[in-house]
Amino acid sequence: MKRGEGQWGDTVFKSIAVAAGATIIGAIALMGLFLIIKAIPSLQANHANFLTSTEFLTSDADNLRFGIRDLFMVTVLSSVFALVIAVPIAIGIAAFLTNYAPKRLARPFGMLVDLLAAVPSIVFGLWGIFVLAPWLTPVATLLNDNLGWFFLFSQGNVSLAGGGTIFTAGIVLAVMILPIITSVTREVFALTPRGHVEAAQALGATKWEVIRMTVFPYGRSGMIAASMLGLGRALGETIAILIILRTAAQAGHWSLFDGGYTFASKIASAAAEFSSPLPTGAYIAAGFVLFALTFVVNALARAAAGGRVSGG
Amino acid sequence: MTATLDQPVKAPTFHPVSTSRKLKNNIATTLFAASFVVAMIPLAWLIITVLAKGVTAVTSSTWWTNSLAGVLPEELAGGVYHAIYGTLIQAAIAAVLSVPLGVMAAVYLVEYGRGRFAKVTTFMVDILAGVPSIVAALFIFALWIATLGFEQSAFAVSLALVLLMLPVVVRNTEEMLKLVPDELREASYALGIPKWKTIMRVVVPTALPGMISGILLALARVMGETAPVLVLVGYSRSINFDAFEGNMASLPLLIYTELINPEAAGALRVWGAALTLILIIAALYLGAAFVNRYLTRNRV
Numbered sequence: 001m002k003r004g005e006g007q008w009g010d011t012v013f014k015s016i017a018v019a020a021g022a023t024i025i026g027a028i029a030l031m032g033l034f035l036i037i038k039a040i041p042s043l044q045a046n047h048a049n050f051l052t053s054t055e056f057l058t059s060d061a062d063n064l065r066f067g068i069r070d071l072f073m074v075t076v077l078s079s080v081f082a083l084v085i086a087v088p089i090a091i092g093i094a095a096f097l098t099n100y101a102p103k104r105l106a107r108p109f110g111m112l113v114d115l116l117a118a119v120p121s122i123v124f125g126l127w128g129i130f131v132l133a134p135w136l137t138p139v140a141t142l143l144n145d146n147l148g149w150f151f152l153f154s155q156g157n158v159s160l161a162g163g164g165t166i167f168t169a170g171i172v173l174a175v176m177i178l179p180i181i182t183s184v185t186r187e188v189f190a191l192t193p194r195g196h197v198e199a200a201q202a203l204g205a206t207k208w209e210v211i212r213m214t215v216f217p218y219g220r221s222g223m224i225a226a227s228m229l230g231l232g233r234a235l236g237e238t239i240a241i242l243i244i245l246r247t248a249a250q251a252g253h254w255s256l257f258d259g260g261y262t263f264a265s266k267i268a269s270a271a272a273e274f275s276s277p278l279p280t281g282a283y284i285a286a287g288f289v290l291f292a293l294t295f296v297v298n299a300l301a302r303a304a305a306g307g308r309v310s311g312g
Numbered sequence: 313m314t315a316t317l318d319q320p321v322k323a324p325t326f327h328p329v330s331t332s333r334k335l336k337n338n339i340a341t342t343l344f345a346a347s348f349v350v351a352m353i354p355l356a357w358l359i360i361t362v363l364a365k366g367v368t369a370v371t372s373s374t375w376w377t378n379s380l381a382g383v384l385p386e387e388l389a390g391g392v393y394h395a396i397y398g399t400l401i402q403a404a405i406a407a408v409l410s411v412p413l414g415v416m417a418a419v420y421l422v423e424y425g426r427g428r429f430a431k432v433t434t435f436m437v438d439i440l441a442g443v444p445s446i447v448a449a450l451f452i453f454a455l456w457i458a459t460l461g462f463e464q465s466a467f468a469v470s471l472a473l474v475l476l477m478l479p480v481v482v483r484n485t486e487e488m489l490k491l492v493p494d495e496l497r498e499a500s501y502a503l504g505i506p507k508w509k510t511i512m513r514v515v516v517p518t519a520l521p522g523m524i525s526g527i528l529l530a531l532a533r534v535m536g537e538t539a540p541v542l543v544l545v546g547y548s549r550s551i552n553f554d555a556f557e558g559n560m561a562s563l564p565l566l567i568y569t570e571l572i573n574p575e576a577a578g579a580l581r582v583w584g585a586a587l588t589l590i591l592i593i594a595a596l597y598l599g600a601a602f603v604n605r606y607l608t609r610n611r612v
Contacts, residue, residue: 013508017424020416021433024482027475028436031443034454092347100344109348116355118593120536122564123586127358175354182351206333208340229442236444239538239564243571264446264539271543274453287450291443298442302435 035288042066042281050285054251056266058279066282068263068289070251074166075262075290077254078241079234081170082177087227089174090181095211097182098189110186117179125243128172133163133244140167144257156257157248164246167256172240177230184229188222189215221304228301232294238264263290362587369584370591379561381550386575392585394551398562399592401555402466403535406473411527413474414481415516421482422489423511441479446539448475453543464545466555469562472540477530484526488519521607525600532596536589538564563589 045064048055053067093113097106140160147153158164196214205213216223242265252258261269267283267290274280329337369375375391383390417437421430452472456462492515500510516523546559547569563585570581 007506009508010506013511014420014424017416017420018429020413021420021425021429023413024417024440024478025432025436027478028439028443030455031447031451034451034459035447038454038458089347089350092344093351096344096348100341101348112355113348113351116351118532118597119355119358120538120564120586120589120593122536122538122567123358123362123590126567126582126586127354127361131357131361132354175351178351204327204329206329206337208337209333211340232442236442236446238444238446239542239568243568264444267446267450268539268542274543277458280453280458284450284454287447291447294442294444294447295439298439299435301442302438 031291032288035284035291038277039281039285039288042278043285045278046282056261056282058270058282061276061278064278064282066285068286070260071263071266071286072289073252073254074245074258074260075235075264075293077252077256077258078166078170078173078262079231081166081256082173082234083227083231085171085174086178086181086230087223090178090185090226090230091223093178093182094185094189095215097186098192099207099211099215110183113182114179116175121176121237121240122243124172124176125240128168128240129164129244132172133168136168136171137161137163140165140257143167151254152256154253154255154257156255156259157250157252158246158257158259160257162246164244164259165257166245166252166259169241169244170256172244173234173237176237176240177233180233181226181230184226185219185223188219188226192218221306225301225305228297228304232297232301235262235297236264236290236294237262238268241265242268263287263293359590362583362590365579365583366585366587369580370587372584375584375588379550380566380581383549385573386577388577388580392561392563392566392581392588394548395561395563395566395585396588396592397551397553398466398560398565399535399589402469402473402541402560402562403531405467405470405555406477406534407527407531409470410474410477410481410530414478415485415523417478418482418485418489419511419516422486423507423515437479437482440475441483443475444539445472445476445537446543448472449540449543451475452540457544463557464559465557466545466552466560466562468544469540470555472544473534473537476534476537476540480530480533481527484530485519485523488522488526489515491522492518521603524607525603528596528600528603532593532600535593535596536564538568541565542568563592 042064043050046066047063048065048067050067052069053065054070055065055067056071057063057065097110101109137160140163143153144155144160148155156165192215196218197210200210200213241262245261245265246259247261248259252260263286267287270283274283372388372391374389376396377393378389378391379394380390380392381394417433421433425433449472452468452475456468456471457464462468496514496518497510500514501507505513541562541564545565547565548559548561552558552560567582567585570578570585573581
């Protein structure tokens with residue numbers, strides 16, 4: 001083997017590898033760029049305020065009226081509601097798998113939780129609206145009857161019967177984001193230094209006290225990062241939400257019993273009509289807001305974890 | 313020291329655990345175990361539902377061999393082989409494009425990546441992993457269809473799936489390459505083999521089983537994606553073998569289309585297609601487990 005030959009090969013090979021890395025950076029950059037380019041003409045032709053209007057009328061290209069207030073409300077409310085349900089359960093599962101489950105069973109149990117991530121979101125949507133929603137309707141009615149004075153449980157803009165509400169959607173979303181939050185949290189919990197745990201045990205701490213004094217404080221940033229990743233997933237979930245949520249005639253008022261569209265489901269609902277550029281641009285503008293939102297949330301997750309967050 | 317030491321100066325070191333602490337401990341144990349059970353309920357419920365509702369359609373004689381061409385909405389006939397073909401070919405094209413790219417990016421990050429550019433790349437991989445599928449689809453629409461002027465096609469769907477597969481492939485390959493012991497690399501260098509050949513002939517082959525199983529799981533992940541097919545390709549009731557032209561069905565798109573079919577046959581098709589999709593994904597998971605178990609043992 002001549003020396004020069006190897007060096008030449010190395011240079012080429014390294015260049016290819018660097019180019020592959022650059023492609024990924026380029027993809028994200030292009031994504032932001034093209035979404036903006038295609039959105040700008042529609043934003044200029046918009047007759048309503050993009051940020052504060054609850055209308056989304058794109059059928060008349062000469063009189064576009066679209067705003068994202070209602071989309072934002074539904075997206076954030078359903079995602080945060082999902083997070084409120086999923087995070088405590090995920091932390092519980094992670095604690096169970098790392099500290100309670102017998103060593104032999106911890107792995108298969110963990111894989112079972114991961115299986116939830118394998119189910120396609122459209123199947124979650126079908127199950128959510130046809131199977132789960134009828135079960136949730138009595139619960140929703142109960143909450144609405146007794147706690148209706150509280151804005152989250154007040155009468156929404158769609159009928160409770162049928163269950164096409166943010167309430168149902170949020171619970172389905174919670175199930176969907178459970179595996180990612182669990183797997184990241186579990187990874188961090190498993191890294192708790194042995195010394196901390198043993199020190200707590202030496203002080204006579206019960207198992208719960210060990211977890212409260214060592215595992216939770218050590219894993220706090222990991223839990224925050226995991227929640228952020230879960231939030232990012234929930235914000236962008238499309239088809240399950242599209243199938244579950246009912247269309248509402250009026251804008252919602254931050255009630256869990258509202259219907260309507262999230263950014264993602266709004267875009268998907270109109271996908272068949274993407275023919276003329278101006279109306280399509282309205283949806284692309286909404287898509288850009290979603291892109292920016294998930295970018296920020298994922299960047300925050302990374303910052304919270306102090307570097308890489310996996311959670312495939 | 314007129315000692316009245318009839319009792320120890322120091323309180324006994326070992327107190328029995330107080331009732332309230334025991335109680336808290338038991339409550340915590342119960343809650344942790346219960347949260348696991350709570351997570352298993354939807355999984356079991358969902359799988360049982362899909363099996364129960366999908367089995368009729370899936371076991372019908374024409375399900376795997378026919379398309380829905382010429383089948384009336386209310387007719388209990390036809391099959392979904394056109395949609396199965398669409399799902400498989402779209403995912404396959406996505407894999408052909410994203411695997412080399414993803415593997416090379418991972419090779420860069422593990423074997424070469426130092427400094428700022430590598431940091432930006434890992435950051436962008438994380439961001440790409442968080443991009444919602446609808447945004448990826450919209451981006452491909454804006455670039456491929458609205459700007460470059462191509463028609464909607466299965467290939468456009470594959471392009472969007474590439475974006476969704478890439479981060480999964482990169483991360484998994486990275487993990488696997490990191491598991492390759494440095495001794496192997498050093499032994500190869502000591503024999504005078506250049507770095508690129510070491511990577512191609514020593515490092516990658518060693519990590520290959522893990523990489524393959526990761527790729528299978530990534531495929532399973534993108535096959536169920538519905539947002540890209542909604543935006544980027546039209547539905548077809550008959551078979552279309554050409555990924556570059558025309559409408560093409562896929563299982564998620566068939567489910568979404570048949571949802572608005574009010575007939576009983578529509579519901580059967582919806583759940584049948586959902587079960588078919590889950591069976592394909594299960595097969596990929598089993599394949600991944602098989603590769604992991606039987607091919608890894610012969611190496612390292």
